[in-house]
Amino acid sequence: MAGSRRQQIVEAARSILSEDPQSTLAVRTVAARVGIGASTLRHYFPTQQSLHEAIFAAALEDTPSEMRIHDTSTPARTRLRECLVQLLPPQQPISGAAADRILTALSTSFGSSSTDEARNAWGAYTLRTLDAIVGWLRVLAHQGVITDVDLRRRARFLLTVVEGIALTRIIPVTRPTSAEEEAILDDALSVVFRDTPA
Template sequence: MTTHDTDRLSSRDKILRAAMQLFGEGPGARLSVRAVAARAGVSTGSLRYHFPTQRALQDEVLTRVYDLAIPDDRINDRSVPARDRLVDCLRQVLGGAGVGEQARANLLRVVEQFVQPEPDEEIRAAYLAIEREILRRTIYWLTALEKEGALPEGDNARRARFLMAVVDGLGLTRAMPAEQAVLQSEDDTLQMAVDCVLTLPATGSGGSGLRQGAGD
């Protein structure tokens, strides 16, 4: 896109274009108000007018990025009930953990990389980048369901953190010498967690790292 073409964009489109550029430069990038406004060449007041909260901007960017990158994402298949789609998406996250020996090997690798060493800035940044990317993807799934009316309006970052805590626990269980029916038990737990998210509105300001620093 040329400079002339950029000048013809609305302020809102400039903001979204800048935010998507920042997102594309690194999955761990934070979409801070000041950084996006500076990249877009607009005032922070203009950005706040179009996107009153950092979460509103984040949700819109996530929707656009993932819709373009993964147009056939399972969450968009409305022929399947919302509950089943969200459970399947969470299974995708768990799929990388493996089962049994593979799960134990993956867990040991995580411990060696992020737990055993002294948590310096480089290790912390690497871990947080991975965490934010998984969280962003989960927020995208929840936002998609919210937009189609399958999920009550609420704090999707908070919901996502709850679901990620469930997934983390299930991943740990996969590495333990558990009973053979671990996957069936896992499926029941995922369904229960999804049912909780789909039926209860998420409110409150606690527990959302993505909402912190909204004025940065």
């Protein structure tokens, strides 16, 4: 029962965040959503950071969708773009509690206080995402839209570009405009489609 209760708490917190990305995830709010007391929630997640880490790890377990990658009635670039865009965080400026959560998650994964669990979750997510992109490229190669050469290298290139755009969305620096982001993604797609058969 402990595993399922813990999962219920994480899912409730994720649900609250999907409704209100700026939510601070107050213990009483999350506990009420699950139908438990605040002390019970604290039994599973003694600190706010432990809850945030669990939410982050759960988000990393999500598998990217294939979207319309198989739909040949839609241009291949459009299909691949849609698949890649789903990997990005929301485009609106992130501030307050949402920004703090993301920065805490990044620090937990890569900072001096990083944990093996967080690094492993991030590594597993990266491999799953890379495999998903390879799969999308393989579909396009089977359709004859791109050549079936170095798909993993191309996938890693696309993931690097997407991660770069994602980083500019979540770290408080001067953000590129939507048009600049689209141009960057178009440049990356041009590399992938450069050897498109005639």
